[in-house]
Amino acid sequence: MQSSIDLTRLPRSVRLGRDADGRAELTYLDERLLPGEECFCSTGSWRCVVDAIKTLAVRGAPAIGAAGAAAVALWAVNEGARGAVSHGCAEAGESFLAELRPVAAEISAARPTAVNLTWATARMESFAKRLVAEGAAPGEVADSLFDEVLRIEREDEKVNRAIGAAGAALIPEHARILTHCNAGSLATVFFGTALGVVYAAAEQGKVERVFADETRPVGQGARLTSWELSRAGVPVTVICDNMAASLMGKEMIDFVVVGADRIAANGDVANKIGTYGVAVLAHHHSIPFYVAAPASTFDVSLPDGSAIPIEERDPSEVLPQPIDGVDVYNPAFDVTPAELISGIITEFGVFPPQDAAREVAARVG
Template identity: 55%
Template sequence: MGTENLPRTIEMVEHDGGALAARIVDQRVLPRSLGYRNLTTCGDMVEAIKTLALRGAPAIGIGGAAALALYAANESTAADGTALLNELEDVAKFVASARPTAVNLSWGVKRALGVARSAGSRGVSAADVLDELAADVRAMIAEDEAANRAIGAHGAALLGRDCRILTHCNAGSLATAFYGTALGVVYAASEQGKVAMVYADETRPVGQGSRLTAWELGQAGVPCTLICDNMAASIMAAGKVDAVVVGADRICANGDTANKIGTYGLAVLAKHHGVPFYIAAPTSTVDAVLSAGSQIPIEQRDATEVASFVPDGVCVFNPAFDVTPANLITAIVTERGVFEPESITQALG
């Protein structure tokens, strides 16, 4: 067993007589079944991102770029590249607003828009703009896998033999095109025989750890123990955790990092118990424009994710992410190497 048993999260395919489609793993139905959806419109992609059918910062970055390609392929009536570009400028704003915290979404949209602008400036046809958009999405998919494998190699070098790793949410293959960021580190270390156990937080309220991470690790044959979020302190106190490895949705210039709600608490626990706390993320997650975590927009999710029934007069607070200060992070692992949090902008070259 190994990562070859994991599905490709997002691919560009032909659908219904040659129409362009984005084929995604529908993560809402895991772990009970492995299901796929073919998305053919920009609206389909935005709905998939908002409802978490497609999730994970790197994956939704690719999805954002794919949304523009799908619009160009299946919705636009523009006769030339300039007219199509004008339409895509508005489409890009719509797509980028689907989820505010993960900077990869706007990064992917901006990259696709840049491709369209470059093609449009050459006076090419709408069909040529589409071809270039689709080709670049496929390039992004390949680049993402390569980056994840590099992250895995750099991160595995930080871990010792018989390592016991705690992770939160899902920063695995399902959160990327393939292989994963935090779980990319796990997979690379496992291939080197270093992993004794992975503790997967269930990750309330949506359960990305219990539904997705545990499923992935099982598919790949990596030893895994699923725990409730509130058990992390106990297993750290018992000396059962050698490292915490998590992903990221946005990293500020000073190293402050937004990730799934509950990550900040884990970082505090790790600091108290002397356990190294690593962030694993591609450089596309670094937002050098924001100087500190207080500037990161935090997505507020629907109350029904927390409880299906809420008594009258009771409010529900459901932020999807929290911010971990740089001083609680041991190191940030990227495809370009390992960096101290305060030096993360050096990874941008």
């Protein structure tokens, strides 16, 4: 099968830069408006970035990790370093760190399930502490934090391409692939995790078609996955979430790959609500079910999925017009047990879910 993939048509979801006055600013694609409008927003306010994460303007675990790191840099360059000037040299560094802590905590709490956000803010805070301990002035720390975000952005694409290469080796020829939610380029800085696997396989001419679950209630599959796959030139069909079983029963699905927002030490995976159901269906129909995620999505502090915090979102996402006497339960994620997962695809290779956290930790060091 001849490949006609064009990834240059995919936008970068987040990018840190500087405005004409040298202030830091984050430019991000407002994914709430897709597929109807491709709108990029720029802000120098870390609070605006937090709001963008909370409202799903920026979404997807790796993307909100990068955005969270960028929010720290926005505070550091545009506010923190300027405020620290009023202190004496001996006090400036500690004052900078003291002000950074609550900012990082607020950014980290913007969405509770995706561990990449906590990972990114912790990385930035730890980096700042090391620089202050080495005697760096607040302005130097701020500029270094800015550069650290650029490293995170570069690392994200590199990691995603490695995940794609590892996962593509699993894809059979003429594959009909099912995915749930959006774990593509729009959910990362660029390229994607689950869809990174699809893109890498499609570049090898292996992909016949992708079936994208609509992903109720926000429609990330219908709005986002279909949009970016079609832009890249990958054949895609949107299906309602309740159609997956029928397609599997008709032997129209060969492979399932999804992303992840947090992976516990035992290999249990939190992902967009509905993923658990897809895994059960795949298991029943003996269809390979894989999870694609970077090392930053693993949380070895949690022994299993029962300890993963699950975000509950506004009832209006499910029921736009309230009905008197009717309650709405709207968890954003569910947890898929490790025993339903064929393997976890990482930048270091593919591992059995029960071994993945240990294998990844050993390679991260």
